[in-house]
Amino acid sequence: MDRFVVKRPAEDPGGDGKKPRLEDEEEAGGLSRPSVPSQEIRAQGLSLEYRLLFSRAEADAIYQQLEKEVEYFEGKGRMFGKWHQIPRKQVTYGDPELTYTYSGVTFSPKPWIPVLNHIRDRLVLETGHAFNFVVINRYKDGEDHIGEHRDDEKELVPRSPIASVTFGACRDFVFRHCDSRGKNATRHIKPIRLQLEHGSLLMMKYPTNVYWYHSLPIRRRVLAPRINLTFRKMMPVGNK
């Protein structure tokens, strides 16, 4: 099975899989965080960049703060005329003038809160992109998931990247090429599987979302929550 796995170096110091991770790695030597290289992942029409953005200690603190301060929407979604309890919790935050449409209804994002500004500031620093909107998904355990989809909302700034930041449980994340889906698939392109770690950043760059669907599949053995934030650049109203 093709699978990209990038581990925090300190997690597997001697190749001993059972060994607990080292504590306080980022305090050693006075570094604020370990220097971790980013990994480019490329395939036809796919361009990703994966790296650890926050140290363990920072990520732990942010996770706690998110759990305390983020308030989620009611978890119902309408599809094919039917209402479903969506298998996760979801909310959007963003600049006040922005709106977005979901299931034919126009919503406004909630105003920014300090912990989200903190993450956003780090993203600007590290990627140079000024995101103005974030979708937060909370998966309470491995039963919570999201089906295959593309992030192709009309409100997105064309060709802008999406920054996916993860806290909490490590989960598999799968990409499938649009031409390799369904019975009448015209091509055979292997799915790409990643593991998204606590404190990690996955940049999904153009044109990934044109050709590739992604999903967070069920993983029954995962018992802990995962919080994912996808930062986007949305166009102001009336500029479509």
Next chain:
DNA sequence: AAACTCTCACTGGG
């Protein structure tokens, strides 16, 4: 087109 569920076939561990 669709951020869903369902079902069925396959697989790997015990």
Next chain:
DNA sequence: GCCCAGTGAGAGTT
């Protein structure tokens, strides 16, 4: 080999 839980993927849904 058998069983079962976990999984992936196609079908159905307005």
